[in-house]
Amino acid sequence: MTKYYKLINDKQVIFKGNVLYSNKGIILNPTEEQMLEAGWLIYNESEPTEEELLDQAKQSKIQEIDEYDKSSEVNSFTIGDVKMWLPYDLRQQLKTSVEAYESIGESQVTKIFNGVEYTFSP
Numbered sequence: 001m002t003k004y005y006k007l008i009n010d011k012q013v014i015f016k017g018n019v020l021y022s023n024k025g026i027i028l029n030p031t032e033e034q035m036l037e038a039g040w041l042i043y044n045e046s047e048p049t050e051e052e053l054l055d056q057a058k059q060s061k062i063q064e065i066d067e068y069d070k071s072s073e074v075n076s077f078t079i080g081d082v083k084m085w086l087p088y089d090l091r092q093q094l095k096t097s098v099e100a101y102e103s104i105g106e107s108q109v110t111k112i113f114n115g116v117e118y119t120f121s122p
Contacts, residue, residue: 020038022037082118
């Protein structure tokens with residue numbers, strides 16, 4: 001099916017539907033000749049370049065990695081029998097806190113997650 005477009009206010013507008021409003025009236029299912037007479041141009045869809053395809057693939061992979069990073073599949077840990085997941089900023093805070101306990105020679109760390117207190121070795 002042939003697509004048509006017009007430049008309206010410096011923007012490419014694609015013809016959608018099957019009703020053409022022209023100075024000759026309303027035309028249902030216009031022919032190519034009627035479309036061209038009304039000032040519409042044939043829209044030629046070009047194939048994406050290799051660079052565009054690569055950019056699309058990169059963006060898709062980045063989005064996939066971001067979603068995976070937010071999932072419970074990664075960045076989880078277990079204290080006792082409880083598996084937990086923390087967002088990046090909280091994981092960094094926990095790491096800093098544990099390192100601080102280690103630096104002063106503490107043998108146990110106590111933290112509260114979801115209202116439950118946990119004690120563990122750093």
